[in-house]
Amino acid sequence: MPSEASLPLTATVRLPRVRGLRVRGQILTRAAELASIDGLDQVSIGRLATAMQMSKSGLYAYFTSKEDLQLATIDCAWRVFEEHVLQPGDDAVEALLERWISYYEREIFPGGCLFVTAGMEFANRDGPVHDALAAALERQVAALEGAIARAGAAGDDDAASLSATDAGQVAFELHAVLTAGNQRFRISRDAAAFAHARAAIERLLA
Amino acid sequence: MPSEASLPLTATVRLPRVRGLRVRGQILTRAAELASIDGLDQVSIGRLATAMQMSKSGLYAYFTSKEDLQLATIDCAWRVFEEHVLQPGDDAVEALLERWISYYEREIFPGGCLFVTAGMEFANRDGPVHDALAAALERQVAALEGAIARAGAAGDDDAASLSATDAGQVAFELHAVLTAGNQRFRISRDAAAFAHARAAIERLLA
DNA sequence: CCTACCGATCGGTAGG
DNA sequence: CCTACCGATCGGTAGG
Numbered sequence: 001m002p003s004e005a006s007l008p009l010t011a012t013v014r015l016p017r018v019r020g021l022r023v024r025g026q027i028l029t030r031a032a033e034l035a036s037i038d039g040l041d042q043v044s045i046g047r048l049a050t051a052m053q054m055s056k057s058g059l060y061a062y063f064t065s066k067e068d069l070q071l072a073t074i075d076c077a078w079r080v081f082e083e084h085v086l087q088p089g090d091d092a093v094e095a096l097l098e099r100w101i102s103y104y105e106r107e108i109f110p111g112g113c114l115f116v117t118a119g120m121e122f123a124n125r126d127g128p129v130h131d132a133l134a135a136a137l138e139r140q141v142a143a144l145e146g147a148i149a150r151a152g153a154a155g156d157d158d159a160a161s162l163s164a165t166d167a168g169q170v171a172f173e174l175h176a177v178l179t180a181g182n183q184r185f186r187i188s189r190d191a192a193a194f195a196h197a198r199a200a201i202e203r204l205l206a
Numbered sequence: 207m208p209s210e211a212s213l214p215l216t217a218t219v220r221l222p223r224v225r226g227l228r229v230r231g232q233i234l235t236r237a238a239e240l241a242s243i244d245g246l247d248q249v250s251i252g253r254l255a256t257a258m259q260m261s262k263s264g265l266y267a268y269f270t271s272k273e274d275l276q277l278a279t280i281d282c283a284w285r286v287f288e289e290h291v292l293q294p295g296d297d298a299v300e301a302l303l304e305r306w307i308s309y310y311e312r313e314i315f316p317g318g319c320l321f322v323t324a325g326m327e328f329a330n331r332d333g334p335v336h337d338a339l340a341a342a343l344e345r346q347v348a349a350l351e352g353a354i355a356r357a358g359a360a361g362d363d364d365a366a367s368l369s370a371t372d373a374g375q376v377a378f379e380l381h382a383v384l385t386a387g388n389q390r391f392r393i394s395r396d397a398a399a400f401a402h403a404r405a406a407i408e409r410l411l412a
Numbered sequence: 413c414c415t416a417c418c419g420a421t422c423g424g425t426a427g428g
Numbered sequence: 429c430c431t432a433c434c435g436a437t438c439g440g441t442a443g444g
Contacts, residue, residue: 038330038331042247044421044423045422045423045424046422046423047421054430055429055430055431056424057425057426057430057432058429058430060425065423066422111329112329112330117329119393120322120327120392120393121323121326123317123392123393124242124243124244124317124392134393137390137393137394166405169405169406172390172399172402172406173402173409176382176383176386177383179382179386179389180378180382180386183325183326183329183385186326186330187326187329187340188344196375196378196379199372199375200378200379250438250439251439251440252439253437263413263414263440263441263442266440266441267413271439272438272440
């Protein structure tokens, strides 16, 4: 029995497992791209398999069901959002907001923010996918609220008066303006939407 | 040939045509309800036929294709929006905005505003359905802009300074806040979203 | 308005 | 990871 442990299991098992994780990541990235354009539900197992040049049942080696795939896709998309908007160091409100708009503007997801699209898609349904999307929305607003509160605590010029009114209220308004910028850019295909969003933010922070 | 005109065609043709229009209206109302909940694409001919207790091909007596049905549904939903929000007489900005929020709050469409849901659903697609939804969004913003401009012209106290800044910018922000209220109410199922929206409006008009 | 049908695609499974 | 298959549903048509 102890001899089992000395077998080169790490080599024969861990390597494919690492590769499997990498492939899984590639599938999820592709799924998030497609979902941002067409919505989560439109990303069928068949279409995604074709896009990845594998068979449908090949995908089922990585995901147990479509819902499982959708949840993993949301997770992947959230990590992308965090990486581009929340984590890059400078957590001043203005810097955070500019990164946020720029993340829409540069089309990090080719179809715009996945959370706006998929959020409304699942708004009226129940279940884990709805809950994951609702949680992502809450986390987005909480990130804004946190940045406002931190700015107020640091004694920032405008920011202090901002959090004095109500950080939650300002966070709602900022989030509304940000997502409206994305929304109007996607639907009207007019980059003026971002100019509107930036002007609104300037007014809000003044 | 002139005798044809004296035949009672009006009785045998117009009556069924009137009934046909009424049935068509009922189908579209049901379609708009379902689409507000699940999205336009999820309203399949089969599901809608079952909901109306008729056969699929029965529906094809009223619509030539699914796209035709979707365009007619958008038309129907717009008329409902107009009736509840735009037309009721008092075109002061505050009254218009209160009707708008109330229209979300009372769930005139059971799944919230069809234009927000379907707008994002078709945001990245091309074709007549996208164009119809984009036009509806533009008309919504234009209605807000018009109300602001009229208030400014009438020499309203706050309103004059409002349109002085930029009616288009204020309309963008009001629309952002309105739709964000609907969005967060649908996803988070928390009526506090409307309190946020009302507070935002008060701040914007002050 | 109906029944009956078309080919395509859906999510998912069997068996390897 | 594959082929081959399942029942269900899709948009749409034929023919009445």
